[in-house]
Amino acid sequence: MSTATNHHIVVAQAEVFTSPLQFSAPPGINITQELYPNTTPDQVHERCRNATIIVLSYLRLDAIALSEAITPNLKFIAIAAVGTDSVDLEACRKRGIIVSNCPAANVESVSNHVMGMYFAARRNVIRMDRVVKDGNWFKNGHGPLVSGKMKDKNQELCLTCDEETVGILGYGSVGKKVAQLSKALGMKVLIAGRKGANGERTGTNIERTPFEEVLKQSTVLVVAVPRCPETMNLISTTEFQKMSCKAVLINISRGGIVDENALVQALKDRSIFGAATDVFGTEPASAENSPLLADGTTDLNLTTSPHLAWYADKTMENYLTTTPTNIRNFFLGSPTNLVV
Incomplete structure (x- = not known):
């Protein structure tokens, strides 16, 4: 059991929770x-100063916020999310601050979002919707403008599910669920090995295809890896150049893993067919801070959502259950779902 008898819990982002x-x-x-x-970032130091426990979702806690000078009493951080990159984990290790998260809490919602984004990108739903609503279904009486949106760089038509090869980068809980859903739709699935490594097998005998081969063979590339130094700019100009012009890329991991400037250029050059992303290098994203939203991107086959792939009743129920349980188990001296 925790040796402290008094704990002060600071819930820094209560609006995230529906209850x-x-x-x-x-x-x-x-x-x-x-x-x-x-x-907000400028409020972190003041609000967390007396906390022994901080509850957050995506709030950034850097090494300064985690120093003894700013948070002298801090013992435990409960992340009500799956991703942990908002917290400086090394600073926590050095101070002995325990960190927990809610692993796999959003698997259903995020994997569902992947499939929705796949269909949006492959079927060019957003641009076709815009064409119809702008009154350009037939342009100058010369046939449906919409059909041109469905062709790739070589003027070949859209693929169907049974023709797709899905490459999955990151085979955690979300990656596994995406593989299951993809196979149910008749797609071939490839699980990528680490970049720069040869094909490898995991302890569960899952055969992995070399990273470079996944890039070449995939017509759908799903990015589901955590953000860490090794995955930053995992997909950039060199990788796009190896992909098929029929390929669509879907990123539901974190911003910074896909090079946004390189992605825009790949879409403009039509070296890939389309893309969809739920995440951005800077969030909230805008035309001022993201190449994906800058001038000249409006007509690209790019579907975006505001980092809400996780948003669903089931995910929220998991957060509302797991986070208090993690804190109670910390009190009991048997912390669960530990990150640090």
Whole structure:
């Protein structure tokens, strides 16, 4: 059990949750709490100064915020999310701060979002919708403008599911679910090995195809890897040049893993057919900070969503259950779902 008898919980992003988080402590431990709908970077130091426990979703906690000078009493960070890249984990290790997350909490919603984005990109749904609503279905009486949106660089028509080869980068919970859904639609699935490595087998005897081969063979490339130094700019100009002009890329991992400038150029050159992303290098994304939204990108086959692939009742239920459980288990001395 935690040796401290008094804990102060700061919920820094309460607006993320559809219902209030309910915390409980075993006998002998007293808890107080502060709930903030949202916390901006300039408010972190003041609001977290007295916390022994911080609950967050995507709020950035850097090494300065995690220093003894700023958060002297901090013992535990409960991340109500799957991704952990918003917290400086090395700084936590050095101070002995325990960190937990909610692994696999969003598998269903994110994998569903992948499939929705696949269909949007492959069937060019957004651009066709715009053509129809702008009154350009027939342009100058010369036939359907929409059909041109369905052709690739070689003027060949759109692929169907049974013709697709899906390459999956990152074979965690989401990657596995995407593979399952893809196979159900009649798609061939390739699981990529690490970049620069040969084909490899995991402990579960999952055969992996070399990274370079996945790029060449895939007509759909799904990026589902965590953000870390090794995965930054994992897909850039060199990788796009190896891909088929029929390929669509889907990124539901983190911004920075796909080089945004290179992606825009690949779409403009039509070296790939289309792309869809739920994440951006800078968030919230805008025309001022993201090449994907800058001038000249409006007519590209690019579908975007505002980092909400996780958003679903099932995900929220998992967060509302797992996060308080992680905190209670910390009180009991048996912390669960540990990251650090």
